[in-house]
Amino acid sequence: MWALLLAGLIGLVAGVLAGLFGVGGGILFVPTLTLVLGLTQIHAEASSLLAILPTAAAGAWRQRRYGNVRWRPALILGLSAIIGVEAGVQIAEALPEHALRRLFGVLMLAVAVQLAWRTLRKPPYPS
Amino acid sequence: MRLVVIGLLAGLFSALFGVGGGIVVVPLLILLAHFDERPAMATSLAAIGLIALVGAVSYGFHGELKPGAAAVVGLPAAVGAVGGTWLQQRLTSRTLSLAFAALLAAIAVWLLV
16 A cells, blocks of 8 residues: 555656656656566566656647647657667667666766756856 | 657667656757757657557557556656646746756766666
8 A cells, every 4th residue: 555655656756757857757667666566677667658658648738738849850759769669679688788777877977968068058048 | 860860769768778768859859959948848748658659559469568557656647747847837948957957967877876
């Protein structure tokens, strides 16, 4: 019972982050499903995608009303990502996981610095 | 063309870590495709919906989905997402961008340690 409540609460927080930043929430769903609800890694990764569906749908539905969604780019992104997923599965089987984690970690750090730098360089109140 | 590259990278990341790929899509839409913060984040959500749908269906064929567990986290998350998008409309692009950079840095550290 407490596990269900905790999982639901983390789900709620993940949803707020998902809506706020336009991410799916999977990064919090996967550990919640394994550590709190006791799923295996593969079941958690699969079920995380299922949990992302209502999250992304609710967020996109609200964003459509705010007029922020660009549907054509979304479609192109989604379709090319599906090809990327296939490639990712092949690579995941060929490369050790910790090497991939490190590679992505370094890339994300670089992107974070670039994003913060770009934002801070701009004047705070553009005319 | 840039969108295709961003999509491919997001799919790759998504397959390797079982996530939707928004963490990749949002910053690349801003940095490479010159989207503003809010449209980047909104468009990312719509794309993620599509990616997750295809991913969930393909896992479903292998019998690896636990719909009950997914509902326990996914349904509160849908409510949270409505609150999150509401909050997003009330923050400046600058605040959003910096907060998102902080989130990315935190995830990078988590991946590295």
